[in-house]
Amino acid sequence: MTTTATTAVAFDQVSKSYGTVRAVDALTLTLHPGQTVALLGPNGAGKSTALDLLLGLRQPDTGTVRLFGSTPREAIVAGRVGAMLQSGGLMDGVTVAELVRLACALHPRPYAVTDVLSRAGIDRLADRRVDKLSGGQSQRVRFALATAGDSDLIVLDEPTTGMDVTTRQAFWATMRDQADHGRTVLFATHYLEEADAIADRVLVLHRGRLLADGTATEIKAKAGARRITFDLDAPIDETALRALPFVSSLDVSGPTVRIRSTDADATVHGLYAQGSYPRNLEVAGLGLEEAFVALTTAEEARTA
Numbered sequence: 001m002t003t004t005a006t007t008a009v010a011f012d013q014v015s016k017s018y019g020t021v022r023a024v025d026a027l028t029l030t031l032h033p034g035q036t037v038a039l040l041g042p043n044g045a046g047k048s049t050a051l052d053l054l055l056g057l058r059q060p061d062t063g064t065v066r067l068f069g070s071t072p073r074e075a076i077v078a079g080r081v082g083a084m085l086q087s088g089g090l091m092d093g094v095t096v097a098e099l100v101r102l103a104c105a106l107h108p109r110p111y112a113v114t115d116v117l118s119r120a121g122i123d124r125l126a127d128r129r130v131d132k133l134s135g136g137q138s139q140r141v142r143f144a145l146a147t148a149g150d151s152d153l154i155v156l157d158e159p160t161t162g163m164d165v166t167t168r169q170a171f172w173a174t175m176r177d178q179a180d181h182g183r184t185v186l187f188a189t190h191y192l193e194e195a196d197a198i199a200d201r202v203l204v205l206h207r208g209r210l211l212a213d214g215t216a217t218e219i220k221a222k223a224g225a226r227r228i229t230f231d232l233d234a235p236i237d238e239t240a241l242r243a244l245p246f247v248s249s250l251d252v253s254g255p256t257v258r259i260r261s262t263d264a265d266a267t268v269h270g271l272y273a274q275g276s277y278p279r280n281l282e283v284a285g286l287g288l289e290e291a292f293v294a295l296t297t298a299e300e301a302r303t304a
């Protein structure tokens with residue numbers, strides 16, 4: 001693969017195993033400057049391992065990781081990367097301001113400490129000891145540390161866990177601003193609505209492999225299914241409904257029937273052909289969450 005200095009992240013055939021568990025499996029991936037990229041995947045899919053490899057915290061068994069054409073270590077030493085990880089406590093016994101000041105001092109292209117504190121919404125916590133913070137406040141401090149300087153790539157592992165709604169919105173507004181200024185923002189999340197709303201590219205990992213890569217709209221289309229909802233008069237014949245063409249799942253609750261279908265037109269046609277008279281019929285595309293579940297469960301079934 002050709003890696004240029006204008007490529008933010010390049011994984012080339014990267015694999016990493018822990019004993020017999022292949023956490024990342026021949027992953028090839030390129031991220032470009034200015035992209036906001038969501039990394040999704042079920043528990044154990046390899047998201048954290050992929051981010052650790054990206055940051056040089058773990059070494060691949062095979063394959064190479066390059067950031068801006070350099071090794072992860074070189075890119076980090078040059079201050080090109082800011083990271084906010086799930087793990088790792090904050091240094092005990094210091095105040096928020098002292099910790100942020102230290103992060104700024106260590107960054108080759110630091111921002112002013114006061115700006116970093118206010119952007120993360122922690123100016124009023126400046127004199128608080130970091131071991132006396134709530135979970136959401138600690139997340140904000142981690143966010144401040146990740147944005148202590150002018151980095152070209154910001155890596156976030158489940159950044160909004162524990163944040164309240166207002167903090168979460170302010171956080172994403174800041175991240176969007178960072179991407180608008182040409183930075184690459186890569187975040188792993190379990191909040192699919194955030195990925196849908198924020199990311200211009202979505203990566204779905206499954207057992208260490210890239211299962212899908214595209215815009216949220218493309219991922220929904222790839223799941224290739226639509227949701228059909230309607231009401232039927234009793235008695236409802238579930239066997240007949242399940243036998244309709246292209247039905248991939250069926251849920252009946254009282255008079256309401258919910259069907260996931262890979263060809264909604266054919267399913268609805270079949271419904272009328274059975275002599276059913278659905279009321280309140282709605283056909284809608286899948287949300288990103290449903291598409292994610294459809295893709296990953298189909299892959300589970302395929303590889304079982």
Ligand SMILES: Nc1ncnc2c1ncn2[C@@H]1O[C@H](COP(=O)(O)OP(=O)(O)OP(=O)(O)O)[C@@H](O)[C@H]1O
Pocket residue numbers: 018021022023041042043044045046047048049050
């Ligand atoms: N240090 C380790 N030693 C052994 N196995 C590990 C280690 N770290 C991760 N694994 C295993 O590697 C696989 C990938 O884990 P990883 O933490 O990268 O996934 P993840 O997608 O971040 O999961 P989650 O969403 O649960 O945080 C899992 O099967 C996990 O059990």
